[in-house]
Amino acid sequence: MKFLVSRYNPDRDAKPHMQAFEVEVWRGMMLRDALLEIKRQDESFAFRHSCGEGVCGSDGVNVNGSNRLACITPVADLKAPVEIRPFPGRPIIRDLVVDMSQFYAQYKAVEPWLVREDPMPEQEILQSPAERDRLDGLYECILCGCCSTACPSFWWNPDKFHGPQALLTAWRFLADSRDQATEHRLDALEGPYRLFRCHTIMSCVEACPKGLNPTRAIGHIKQLMLEKAI
Amino acid sequence: MALPRRRFDALIIGAGGAGLNAAIQLADTEARVAVVSKVFPTRSHTVAAQGGVNAALANVLPDNWHWHMYDTVKGSDWLGDQDAIEYMCREAIPTVYELEHNGVPFSRLDNGKIYQRPFGGMTQNFGGEQAARTCAAADRTGHAILHTLYQQNLRARTHFFDEYFAIDLIRDQEGAVLGALVLEIETGEPLLIEAKATVLATGGCGQVFRTTSNAHINTGDGMAMALRAGIPLMDMEFFQFHPTGLAGRGMLITEGVRGEGGYLINKDGERFMERSAPHAKDLASRDVVSRAIVTEVKEGRGCGPRGDHVLLKLDHLGEEVIAKRLPGIRETGRIFSGVDAAREPLPVFPTAHYAMGGIPTDRHGRVLAPVGTGEEVVPGLYAAGECACVSVHGGNRLGGNSLLDILVFGRAAGLDLLEHMEAHHRPMDEASVDRAMARLERWDRKGEGLSVRELRDAFRATMEEHAGVFRTEAVMREGLDKLRALRAQLDEVRLQDHSRVFNTARIEALELENLIACGMAIAVSALNRKESRGAHSRPDYPKRDDVNWMKHSLYLMEDDHLDYKPVQTKPLTVETFPPKERVY
Numbered sequence: 001m002k003f004l005v006s007r008y009n010p011d012r013d014a015k016p017h018m019q020a021f022e023v024e025v026w027r028g029m030m031l032r033d034a035l036l037e038i039k040r041q042d043e044s045f046a047f048r049h050s051c052g053e054g055v056c057g058s059d060g061v062n063v064n065g066s067n068r069l070a071c072i073t074p075v076a077d078l079k080a081p082v083e084i085r086p087f088p089g090r091p092i093i094r095d096l097v098v099d100m101s102q103f104y105a106q107y108k109a110v111e112p113w114l115v116r117e118d119p120m121p122e123q124e125i126l127q128s129p130a131e132r133d134r135l136d137g138l139y140e141c142i143l144c145g146c147c148s149t150a151c152p153s154f155w156w157n158p159d160k161f162h163g164p165q166a167l168l169t170a171w172r173f174l175a176d177s178r179d180q181a182t183e184h185r186l187d188a189l190e191g192p193y194r195l196f197r198c199h200t201i202m203s204c205v206e207a208c209p210k211g212l213n214p215t216r217a218i219g220h221i222k223q224l225m226l227e228k229a230i
Numbered sequence: 231m232a233l234p235r236r237r238f239d240a241l242i243i244g245a246g247g248a249g250l251n252a253a254i255q256l257a258d259t260e261a262r263v264a265v266v267s268k269v270f271p272t273r274s275h276t277v278a279a280q281g282g283v284n285a286a287l288a289n290v291l292p293d294n295w296h297w298h299m300y301d302t303v304k305g306s307d308w309l310g311d312q313d314a315i316e317y318m319c320r321e322a323i324p325t326v327y328e329l330e331h332n333g334v335p336f337s338r339l340d341n342g343k344i345y346q347r348p349f350g351g352m353t354q355n356f357g358g359e360q361a362a363r364t365c366a367a368a369d370r371t372g373h374a375i376l377h378t379l380y381q382q383n384l385r386a387r388t389h390f391f392d393e394y395f396a397i398d399l400i401r402d403q404e405g406a407v408l409g410a411l412v413l414e415i416e417t418g419e420p421l422l423i424e425a426k427a428t429v430l431a432t433g434g435c436g437q438v439f440r441t442t443s444n445a446h447i448n449t450g451d452g453m454a455m456a457l458r459a460g461i462p463l464m465d466m467e468f469f470q471f472h473p474t475g476l477a478g479r480g481m482l483i484t485e486g487v488r489g490e491g492g493y494l495i496n497k498d499g500e501r502f503m504e505r506s507a508p509h510a511k512d513l514a515s516r517d518v519v520s521r522a523i524v525t526e527v528k529e530g531r532g533c534g535p536r537g538d539h540v541l542l543k544l545d546h547l548g549e550e551v552i553a554k555r556l557p558g559i560r561e562t563g564r565i566f567s568g569v570d571a572a573r574e575p576l577p578v579f580p581t582a583h584y585a586m587g588g589i590p591t592d593r594h595g596r597v598l599a600p601v602g603t604g605e606e607v608v609p610g611l612y613a614a615g616e617c618a619c620v621s622v623h624g625g626n627r628l629g630g631n632s633l634l635d636i637l638v639f640g641r642a643a644g645l646d647l648l649e650h651m652e653a654h655h656r657p658m659d660e661a662s663v664d665r666a667m668a669r670l671e672r673w674d675r676k677g678e679g680l681s682v683r684e685l686r687d688a689f690r691a692t693m694e695e696h697a698g699v700f701r702t703e704a705v706m707r708e709g710l711d712k713l714r715a716l717r718a719q720l721d722e723v724r725l726q727d728h729s730r731v732f733n734t735a736r737i738e739a740l741e742l743e744n745l746i747a748c749g750m751a752i753a754v755s756a757l758n759r760k761e762s763r764g765a766h767s768r769p770d771y772p773k774r775d776d777v778n779w780m781k782h783s784l785y786l787m788e789d790d791h792l793d794y795k796p797v798q799t800k801p802l803t804v805e806t807f808p809p810k811e812r813v814y
Contacts, residue, residue, distance in 0.1 A: 011729045028479075028566065040683055043735040044727035048269075051445040053481045053562060055373055056273040072565050093416055094732040104270075113381040114333030123287075124330040126342030132335065139335045139367075139374060143272050178333070 001025045002081035003034060008092050009044070016092060018083070025075050032059055032071040035084070035096075047096040054209060057142030060149075061096050062087055067146040069209035087149035089158065102158045103145050103165065110162060110170040111188070115181035131177040138172035138217065140210050141165065147204035147214055153197040161197035162189075164204035164214030170195075171217035174224060186225055195221060233411075233422045233663070237655065238264040238389070240647055241409055241425035243396045243452060245271035247372070247633060248615025248640035249431030250379035252595075255644030257386035261651070264423055266391040266412050268447060268737070271380045275433050275445045276636065279372025280484035280558065281349060282364035283329075283633035285322035289343040290362035292354060295319040298363060300356045300807055302631060305515050306624025307764035308780060308809040309465065311798035314593045314620040318631075321638045326365050329637070334378045336367050337555070347555070348489045351515040351628040351814070360513065364630040369484050369558045372633060394421070395737055396451060398666035399428065399459045399611070402659040405599075406609035407459070409658075411666035415737060418730030420670060422663060424655055427610050427647045430456065430589060430597075431640060434616040435748040437741075439582035439698070440690040443475055443482040449741035450748035452617040456589045457747050458669075461599050461608060462784040462793065464619040465587035466748070467756035467766050470627055471699050473519035475581025477539035479566050483559055483578055485629040488512040490555050492544035494523065495575065496531040502540075507814040514814035517626045517765040520580040524699050527579070534577060541575035548572075580699060585748075586627050586765065587755070588619035590784065595643025600784060600793060610652075612643040621782065624797075625764020673739050679724030682739045689716050689746060697753050702770050706757045713753050717746050751785040758792055759783065776809050 003023055008016035021038045032049055039045045047070075049059035054072040061070050062085040064078060075082070090098035116125070148154045148163035162170070170189065173179045189195040195218065204214040240256055242249045245267035256263045267274065286293040298319040303310055330336060330344060337345035349364040367374035383390075397411040397420070409424040432452030436444025453463055473494075474483040488494075493512045496502050506522035507514035514522075523540050526532060533541050544552065544559075552560055552572045563571040590598045590605075595612040598605045615636040622635055696709020720743065727735040761775035762768045784793040799806050 009729055010731050028568070030566075039734075043681065043683070043725070043738075044729065044733075046732050046734045050269060050273050050447045051275065051278050053278065054565070055278050055370075055558075056269075056275075056445060058269065058273045074565075097732050100270075108384055111385070113385040114331075114378075116331065120331045122327070124327055124336075124342075124344050127338050128342050129338045129340060132338040135335045139377070140370060142277075142373070143270075143377075176333070176335070 001075065003038060004081050004083045005038060005045070006085040007095055009094055029075045030071055031063060031068065031073040031075055031078070034075055035070055046094045055142060057144035060087060060144040060146045061085070067150045067207040069144055069146065072209060087145060089149055089155040100145055103148055103163065106148070106162045106166040107143065107169060110166045111185070112169045112173065114173065114176065114179055116178065117180045125178045127177050134175045135172060137212055138168060138175060141168055141212060142210060144209065146207040146209055150203040150207035152201060152203065153199060157193060157197055160193035162194050164218070167195060167198070167221065168212060168214040168217045171221050174221065186228060189221060233420055235422045235424060236264070237424045238262045239425065239651055240264070240427050240429065241266065241423050242429040242431055243410060244274070244431035244433060244615070244617070245390070246274035246276040246431060246433050246615060246636065247375055247379060248636035249429065250376070250383055251637050251640035252429050252431060252614060252644035253388045254379060254382050254386060255641055256648055257383055257388040259648060261648060262389070264389045264391060264425070266394045266396055266423065268393065268395045268415065270392050271390065272377055274376060275448055276372045276376040278445065278482065279633050280369045280482060281486035281489065282347060282366035282371045282630050283326060283375070283637065284349070284352065284363045284628070284630035285326040285365055285634065286319065286363055287323060287326065287344060287346060287365065289339060290346045293361055293363055295323065296804060297354055297356060297361065298322065301352055302622065302628060303807045304357070304812055305351045305626055305628040307626055307774060307812055308776070309621065309624030309763060309782070309797060311621050312801040312806060313798050314622050316801040316804060317593045318622050318634060318638050322634050325634070325637050325641065329375060329378065332378050332382050334367060334374050336365055347486055348513060349629045350485050350488070350510070350513040350519070364489065366486065368554070369486055369556050375633060395740065396455065397670050397740070399455050400659065400662045400666060401459055402656060402662065404609070406656055407611040408656055411663065413670065416732055418733055420667065424658060426652045426655055427612060429595070429643050429647065430611070430613040430617055431615045432617045434585045435745065436582050436585070438690060438693050438745050438749040438752065440694040441475065441480040442582040443472055443480055444582065449744050451741065451744045452613065453588060454744035454747035456597070456613070457751065457787040461589060461597060462786045463587055463751045464590040464782050464784055465621060465755070466585070466751040466785055467759050467783060468586035468625050468764055469582065469752060470516055470584040470586060470765050471520045471580040472583035473516055473523055473580050474542055474578040476562065476566055477534070477577035477579040480581040481562060481566060482581065482583070483542060483562070483576060485516070487542060487544050487556060487559060490551060491547050492542055495541050495543055496526045497533045497537065498531060502526055502531070510814035515626055516629065517767070518814055520699060521767060523580055539577045539579040542578045543575040544571055545573050545575065584627055584632060585616055586619070586623040586625065588617050589613040591618045591620055593620060593642065594646035595639050596646065605795065612647060614639040614643045625766060673725055673736050674728060675724060676728065677724055680719055680722045682723055682725070682735065682742050685716060685719055685723055686742050686745065689713065689749060692716065693749050693753070697756055699767065701756055701766065701768050706753065710753050710757055713750060717750060720746060747787060750790060754790045754792060755783045755785050780809065
């Protein structure tokens with residue numbers, strides 16, 4: 001099967017170019033296996049990867065135009081020649097490796113940690129199963145970046161718009177019955193950019209390899225803001 | 231060329247659960263803390279832990295830490311140190327509450343308390359009925375914990391060096407550790423980090439075996455750094471093969487599946503664990519279940535066209551339980567085996583999973599090295615998590631005790647370090663810096679040679695064949711010769727890619743050196759231990775031998791030297807659990 005892979009080595013190349021590789025495909029092969037096979041053919045090929053089972057979030061790439069996690073993308077589902085590029089809109093460091101610092105900065109900007117004002121109990125803070133259920137579909141995010149780097153609003157304003165990943169995380173804490181910083185979190189999301197640059201294009205939903213729905217989370221935040229404003 | 235230098239009070243190498251729980255103890259104080267990680271912190275392998283973390287909270291069934299302690303001593307096949315085990319099982323309870331307070335989204339019971347599931351080897355009342363002790367966030371407990379710890383470190387403004395690879399420790403003439411030489415992966419530039427204390431929290435070395443549940447990054451970097459600094463590795467022959475790896479793939483299917491009521495069957499549909507462990511059945515200890523599976527396959531009762539695996543049945547649990555408690559497993563089965571676990575059983579076979587051995591420490595995380603006939607603390611050096619060996623797991627680790635180990639001893643190391651940090655930095659030892667730089671510069675050698683890939687593939691295959699689940703003298707002796715020959719070939723390996731920026735080929739070369747160092751420790755220690763205990767199973771010495779072998783192995787890199795030290799059988803406050811036969 002033919003793979004076209006984006007190559008860029010700043011030591012050598014003025015700009016990225018595509019390079020073709022022929023890879024023998026086997027049953028059950030994932031895209032990460034194919035990338036490893038390409039690395040066997042050319043050790044200078046660089047991409048991030050680790051767990052191989054879709055939980056560490058290292059190996060997000062753009063394949064045939066969509067952002068995917070390579071280790072859980074079956075090669076059999078892909079149309080040949082398979083075109084593999086780095087995430088769009090991020091500065092390229094080398095080959096498929098991009099600079100994700102702005103993505104991480106937006107994650108940090110939503111203060112992604114539980115805030116508790118009350119003194120801690122001696123045992124656990126109680127939470128009913130129903131309250132805990134509200135975190136399903138939110139806490140599972142693996143920070144792979146497939147969503148935010150597929151979002152046109154994030155492409156245009158990565159310094160000002162939090163992007164779908166960070167907003168999903170913002171809602172994860174707003175939705176947690178144990179968190180006591182609701183006002184502060186909502187205040188921090190005011191303004192024309194941080195939250196409101198989302199135009200519900202929903203590329204994020206399509207891109208998420210874990211089946212999460214950042215657009216819905218953003219809707220919940222807007223709804224809560226509205227409720228608080230009344 | 232003068233190396234760029236940075237100074238911190240504490241340097242933590244590794245950003246998994248152990249490193250981050252050490253860092254959080256320090257970050258809330260005045261201390262300046264650097265965390266170095268070769269991957270972005272939430273990519274660390276703690277993220278892959280599924281089933282849960284053990285603590286005798288008694289939320290579901292009666293429980294107390296003393297029962298947990300008994301189970302852990304028995305699970306270790308009496309090789310674990312009982313003082314450290316007592317400490318861990320007591321600390322488990324506040325540790326889990328602290329995690330919850332920090333935001334971990336644990337699954338919940340109807341009364342709002344943390345959900346706890348049954349796990350292998352966990353009993354009530356010192357070997358009685360099954361206990362429910364394993365605190366879980368669905369089947370994504372490690373992910374939930376790692377992300378929470380990272381988040382709390384962000385709050386506390388811990389200084390992260392993301393995507394920096396640690397080359398070697400810097401030690402002075404007296405043996406004190408002064409920091410480490412690290413490499414910024416993005417630029418390819420070395421950096422010297424000086425610290426009053428250094429914590430190794432680099433995780434395991436499962437990549438030494440070809441089939442493993444471990445991530446690409448689990449290459450034993452910290453263990454090998456310790457070896458190169460003249461520090462031994464302890465009990466490396468004890469390597470856990472998790473019974474239920476996805477067949478042919480190696481990725482983990484949590485013991486939580488069996489905890490929730492799943493069970494194993496052979497090609498005749500027989501629940502063979504009823505035969506192999508009549509009391510605990512499918513929730514017997516992991517070494518017991520792994521051997522039972524391998525025996526089924528060896529004796530021709532395996533499943534599939536090649537008869538090379540058994541089946542894990544969970545479809546009888548029903549859609550609802552699977553969706554609620556095991557959603558990740560269903561996803562994994564579907565993606566990698568094309569099997570919907572809610573309808574069909576999953577094909578499974580043991581997979582290399584966990585190093586019980588590691589860098590010897592006391593229960594404060596301080597690294598110990600032999601001096602004369604005894605041992606002493608290595609000044610300025612700590613180790614915690616899978617890279618360390620306290621030892622709480624002894625010959626075999628129980629499920630749910632690894633998250634516990636990393637959290638309890640990561641925390642202990644952070645706290646001890648804070649209390650005993652020296653007032654001033656010791657002067658850098660330039661000779662030691664030169665040695666570390668030489669390790670890096672060796673990979674600048676050009677020309678034709680063996681590739682990293684060729685040597686790595688050969689080494690991992692040899693480890694699997696000669697140091698796997700069943701170990702006989704002949705198989706291991708032949709293996710050791712082969713492994714030594716492969717190690718000798720390291721010198722012939724050349725990189726073709728000498729570029730600076732994000733050179734992953736160079737990182738893999740440095741990792742290969744680490745893998746080989748760890749693999750040799752496993753093979754040498756295994757050949758020498760002439761008994762069967764825990765995960766170390768020798769058909770030629772099928773019995774445990776407490777008279778001659780109730781002792782810890784210490785492997786030193788120089789001359790592949792082996793030494794031994796006694797097991798600590800005296801707990802802190804309670805009575806010793808004397809050795810007895812281990813049946814489940």
